[in-house]
Amino acid sequence: DMALRHYTLDFSLSTAGKMIPGLLSIFHEQEMTETVHDTNGHGYLATFVGKNGRLVILRVHSHGLVTIDLQCYEDDNIAQLDNLLNALEKKLKVLLNGNITRIKRLPALVRGAKVDRYWPTADGRLIEYDIDRVVYEEDSAYQNIKILHSQQFGNILVLNGDVNLAESDLAYTQAIIGSGKENYAGKEVLILGGGDGGILAEVVKQKPKMITMKVIDGCRTHMRKTCGNILDNLKGDCYQVIEDCVPVLKKYVQEGRMFDYVINDLTAVPISTEPEEDSTWEFLRLILDLSIKVLHPAGKYFTQGNSVNLTEALSQYEEQLGKLSCPVDFSKEVVCVPSYLELWVFYTIWKK
């Protein structure tokens, strides 16, 4: 594993920055080759190349910021590099004495590692997970499926690069089945998606009549804390697993079949595009419309929204709810799902 470790060390200054000649000796001592670049008046920029793949970029920006980048290989002497960064920080503290408003030294970014630990949140923030190994990886016809092991969250299901569910996330399953306020005993329940088996495992405890759809390979074996043994058989006393949900939903509409609960765990609210132009929104509307058609007049429809920070996408979703052929009302709840590292919105929808 020859990943690149990328350190950053930044000094914010209260006045404009100037070149710092006193700093250069540290790099010269490291026997690094210096190149000073012409920046067309955008401050001082020098690069230093070492013999072992080390690279340092020193920038003194003209508006009062000093940035240092240090790249090295994973098999380099990391303790020595920590010392080098300590020496740099110490020397700059002295040289910039009285002029510093902030010193920021971040944990090293590890690039190109065998096990990737960076999975941004839905609202686009940079997040490093405590992932130590890849448990399962598979490209299905629909998506890239990964199961990654986290020290604290257990196995995490990652679909197309989005964190979907971890073994720590009972809070997700509880929220999407109504936060403990529903009684499923003897009820007709339709689960759309829920490929990890978590919803099925929880709802089955209450002995409903039920149908479920779609299973994600790998979850049965690697998400046992979530699904228990429920996915070991694709048909049980009160449930069955079906491949594709759209034709089945259409058949139910034709037959006039009704459900007390529809739980849609297929997709989060799409975030990047306009509802009119995007195939994900089109799919979402199709499922929503069919689901409401098979929902008992006194029934409830549960689904996830998205990150509480994505207010625009959530508003667009709520607008779609106003355009259904059958008028509906809705409520929403904000829930902390441990492995998401952002608060998540869940919807309850019912017929007016």
Add this chain to the structure above:
Amino acid sequence: DMALRHYTLDFSLSTAGKMIPGLLSIFHEQEMTETVHDTNGHGYLATFVGKNGRLVILRVHSHGLVTIDLQCYEDDNIAQLDNLLNALEKKLKVLLNGNITRIKRLPALVRGAKVDRYWPTADGRLIEYDIDRVVYEEDSAYQNIKILHSQQFGNILVLNGDVNLAESDLAYTQAIIGSGKENYAGKEVLILGGGDGGILAEVVKQKPKMITMKVIDGCRTHMRKTCGNILDNLKGDCYQVIEDCVPVLKKYVQEGRMFDYVINDLTAVPISTEPEEDSTWEFLRLILDLSIKVLHPAGKYFTQGNSVNLTEALSQYEEQLGKLSCPVDFSKEVVCVPSYLELWVFYTIWKK
């Protein structure tokens, strides 16, 4: 606000990487000045400097990794830079066709911004918060105190750079007062720390006899969702606020005063050093020993531990518990505190 945006785009390859001449035209079109560096056999390294402060570092590492860094100023044309990165990604996909095992493009690191969004977890992971403004900042005699506003978590108290508590974190307060399993009515309660007022606000609802200590300036005004109006008066029917807890604890020991509950919210378990050599551990042992001395034989002592991932530090703490002058037993609970972005351990300690 002239922060530096730092983009990374990395390609992991299944075979050794070679220089990619076809890529250079993209940078030449941008009228960037190219420098090719001698790396002493550690792959290809070129830097490109633009006229507007832009800098690109292109490395083709010899073991099968291509890394691209792009730095620009916050006031640059960000849409144009996104296009440049899209073009680079597209072209590299073609040039490296069939040889790519992973493409990783992270959210830009924003360096030197007026409002700092990067607050690593206790277990040392890089985390970007959704912080949009600084609400309060103050250097007290003991620590640097910041209150930062997060879109999703509300105001966050940050002490010496560590996320301490957010308005979203009732889960923390509930965990450190016993997770709803205790009855505080009429009980003698001693709160150590708890400067945000959250513990006081919750426990007072149950009408105990109580004493509390230390208040953090700024929380009264800016953490209202946590403390309510409890800190508006420094002395109430069943509580008082005292400046320094060590002399008061020593006085209680001398007087033989006993408490039904001692809640220690002063510090987390120290992580970096040996218990024998560190003043934080020394302080922790002092407080622990005095606290157990004033604890009723049937009483309970509650405290936070640290990140569940810091197994070594937690073991060291548990070792300390075995060395107290009065023998104790303990249990622990793992809790999801929303703003922490890591699971947190809480301890319950009682006399054997």
